[in-house]
Amino acid sequence: MADLVRSIDLPLSMDFLAVSSYGNATKSSGEVELIKDLRYPISGRPVLIVEDIVDTGITLNYLLRMLEARLPASLKVAALLSKPSRRKIEVPIHYLGFEIEDAFVYGYGLDRSQLDRNLPFITSQAG
Numbered sequence: 001m002a003d004l005v006r007s008i009d010l011p012l013s014m015d016f017l018a019v020s021s022y023g024n025a026t027k028s029s030g031e032v033e034l035i036k037d038l039r040y041p042i043s044g045r046p047v048l049i050v051e052d053i054v055d056t057g058i059t060l061n062y063l064l065r066m067l068e069a070r071l072p073a074s075l076k077v078a079a080l081l082s083k084p085s086r087r088k089i090e091v092p093i094h095y096l097g098f099e100i101e102d103a104f105v106y107g108y109g110l111d112r113s114q115l116d117r118n119l120p121f122i123t124s125q126a127g
């Protein structure tokens with residue numbers, strides 16, 4: 001996120017929410033839990049959702065529905081990684097970093113049982 005915003009040369013504000021469906025597991029529970037909501041209203045504002053990874057699409061679908069209901073001026077999605085072969089729900093990704101194969105990846109913000117988010121690279125469970 002810090003790397004991304006440093007490369008956007010526009011006036012912008014950032015807000016954060018937390019949802020989880022994986023907990024400490026490497027498989028989605030299928031149930032998305034809102035852990036922390038946005039601090040500020042988004043009504044009438046252009047909004048970009050920034051996701052680390054889109055896997056089944058369940059989390060992003062939940063976010064899109066939740067945020068659309070708040071009537072932003074526009075709602076777009078940027079994701080660093082996408083695993084299209086795992087998709088259960090089709091979701092739009094307007095700006096994508098990389099498509100990857102089906103492997104559990106971690107590092108560079110992505111956790112492995114809440115650890116390893118601080119790795120300066122992305123690696124996979126198998127590798």
Ligand SMILES: O=P(O)(O)OC[C@H]1O[C@H](OP(=O)(O)OP(=O)(O)O)[C@H](O)[C@@H]1O
Binds near residue numbers: 020022023055111
């Ligand atoms: O497309 P999906 O199958 O829904 O998976 C993608 C979601 O999984 C991860 O969140 P997670 O639920 O692990 O929470 P976390 O960010 O706290 O690790 C990741 O940050 C995405 O939000």
Ligand SMILES: Nc1nc2[nH]cnc2c(=O)[nH]1
Binds near residue numbers: 053054055103106
């Ligand atoms: N850390 C991590 N979280 C995920 N959520 C969905 N897929 C993944 C993944 O490959 N790695």
